[in-house]
Amino acid sequence: MIYKNLRIKYIFIISIGISLVSCNLFHNRQSKIENKPNIIFVLVDDLGWSDLSFMGNPVYETPNLDKLSNEGVMFTNAYAPAANCAPSRACIMSGKNTPRHGIYTVGSSKRGKSKDRKIVPTPNIKTLRDNFITLAEVLKNSGYTNASMGKWHLSEDPKTQGFDINIGGSHAGHPKSYFSPYRNKNLEDGIKGEYLTDRLTNEAIGFIKKNKKKPFFLYLPYFTVHTPLQGKQNLVEKYKTKINGDKRFSARYGAMVESMDENVGRLMHALKEFKIEENTMVIFMSDNGGLASVSSQFPLRGGKGSYYEGGIRVPCIIKWPNKIKEAKKTDTPITGLDIFPTLRDIVGDSTDNSLDGMSLLPLLAENKSIEERSLFWHFPIYLESVNPKEEEARDSLFRTRPGSVIRKGKWKLHEYFEDGDMELYNLETDIGERTNLFEENPDKAKALYDELEAWRIKTNAPIPTELNPAYQPK
Template sequence: MNRVFHGWSTAMLLLLLFNSCKTGKKNDSQTIAQPNIILINIDDLGWRDLGFMGSDYFETPNIDALSKKGIVFTNGYAASANCAPSRASLMTGEWVQRHGIYTVGTSERGRSQDRKLVPTQNTETLSDEFLLLPQLLQDNGYATCHAGKWHLSDDPLMSGFEVNIGGSHAGHPKSYYPPYKNIELQGKPGKRLTDLVMDKAINFVKDTDKPFFLNYSPYAVHTPIQPVPELIGKYKNKPSKLGQDNAEYATMIENMDTNIGRLLATLEETGKLGNTFIVFTSDNGGLYTVSKQHPLRAGKGSYYEGGIRVPFFFVWDNAIAAMQRSDEPISNLDLYPTILEVAKVKAPITKNLDGKSLIPLLTGNKRGFDRALYWHFPVYLEAIAKENENRDPKFRTRPGSVIRYGKWKLHHYFEDNAVELYNLETDLEEQNNLAEAHIQKTKELLQLLKNWRKNTMAPVPSALNPDYKE
């Protein structure tokens, strides 16, 4: 009897040990299944403003090295050509006509006598009816931190973040040196805001023992252009074949890059880098008066390529192969479903998701999507310089919509029903309007654009402005 009991108890002990080992493995897999997520969303950083994107002037060694560890998308886009709507679309995963944030401030930008139409009214604060990406992540076990520019409401703590580092409705600091005035952070004399925001973001990464989501969105490199004094000398006489020559702006880019290097070093020191999904992008194209993006046309605020095409890459050890480049068109609308899939979190079936998860592209299971990308801008945005590459010297853009499908891109403007068609494979500069030469393609894309506006209830302004003077 004792032998039987002893044999039974030994068997039970072995079974318990086996189950314990299995449970341990399951917990390990759960940890791997919920990686840390860092979204780096730089403000006003142009497509050409980095070494890995071809700049021979700006110095970004940390970002360049990071980009080589994953996949770079050369046809990456923001959902809008300026900051607030782009950020709202990223956080909601929805096209601008769904959340109604089209621009910063009023939609009546520019002189009234130059605006032919009465623009659609703009929304300045993101409605709390939207389920935001950080809210879903927080509800599913993530520690969440916003660091830097928010620009969608007064307090990101009300939008799914448990830590807020300097985020508010402010679109840019009044000064990068203390007192920062409109940014509620206190820095020691001479402490640059970009450095201070990263100091606090690093503290968050070190202190949390949960899977975390860090929305790192420094106010840099948005205006005011305030140089880092000790860096300016190296850029003053530096040559560039691309015509990039803004030394003060270059110091801001290098300082931003240095801080990202600090963040990466912290991840390595804490052993968290290997289990961290990293996205790097910009909220819109570069500011034309600060840094031109040739061969792309125009810049921030325009729906030519210079205003909406942005640097974009992804890094995730053991999941995304290194040293990859893709010309597949993607949008920051895709980040919401992509990040949810990384976190193994499902959105409610009632949630509008206007982008696609990029995981099949990132992991090599799919080569591309057969889809169009769309932009809608039913308002006005005035020009900031008479010499520009826009349609006219008065506005960066006038009310209209844009579609890109494959190599073709079509602009449709509402004031005069004008249509522009470009083949981006042969005319990245958008100089040769092919609308009349390719009538069938023009009709096809215009119809797709009209159908999309109808299906999404996108407002198209038609009322004439009584102040308008031709």
């Protein structure tokens, strides 16, 4: 009897101990989660490097982004992982470059007329497969509540890839209308005439308010400033007057840019209102360069769809109060592929998932430089021209033809698979890529080509070689 009572007493004490340990472990886990920053990632569609006033644009007004650029790190050499929408987003969400997921463009890889394509392009994959571990899934496993609001473009529903909430996202690459009724199956219509960018921001602010006491990841991929070009009429009229016939600019595009900027300002105000600004990281970026036929990317060459600088160099700002000790501008080259490893570092995730980017945490939080590395782009397909004069491509038929690109330091090498041609540019003295230095610098060109070829072998990047029987050379 004594033994039985002692045994019961012992079990009771052990149970209490286990409960206390469990509570402490739960409390510690909760404490760690609560100390993780909220993350807002604003990804604008087709916004060019030269389209914002803090980047030197003399027409389009972006006071809220100008302010944001002075509150964090502003990158002058930020790059999209690809020159058009779907592949760039697939790279950002998976952390892997295009050869690893096979998404190279929107729709078919056989763009343009068959008689103008010398080789048969690599087939294109249209959906990011669910077996890829996404950025959202990593954050969800780290205790975050995730919302995607806007253009998804990688599948029918981002909720299959780590998001708890989807508003407006599907495989669609652009809206049917920027004014309600939207005819979007994942977004209820608002009152007639409601503006889509305003509506997505309203939804975003509602999400922030509801989740402000726990860590959240708000992915806000605005549909704007992608076509169709539809701005609020008062702003369109304002820019018509301001532009005064200057063909380098568009009044409707300017109206869309200003509305986007206004809504970024509303987001920043909401963070202050809810008293969570100090513990919220804000990333602002574009998915690719601006559409050259809509808005000039001068001094850069080309625009969306081109692997000249105008198609891949994009605006980027990262604000992180208390961690970024001093606002600054940096010319360190970075890429959208760096977002995933940076956020994974911040939340302390240890998932075994090989990524192609580099964590920017030392640069952001420790004011350290990151080691020089090469950046790569691979595009084994065709993309037809829209406006040859503005796009400044190699020829009038295609914005780009199948090839690969490497940038290392000030040097950038383009290789084209149809004929083996190469172009070498010194971006330090020729940001517009006007003077091909291939003949003058054969050693530098060979060193870059060897590194590019090694990267293609490492990533199993396909190089199309089959001749197109329908090709008609001129």
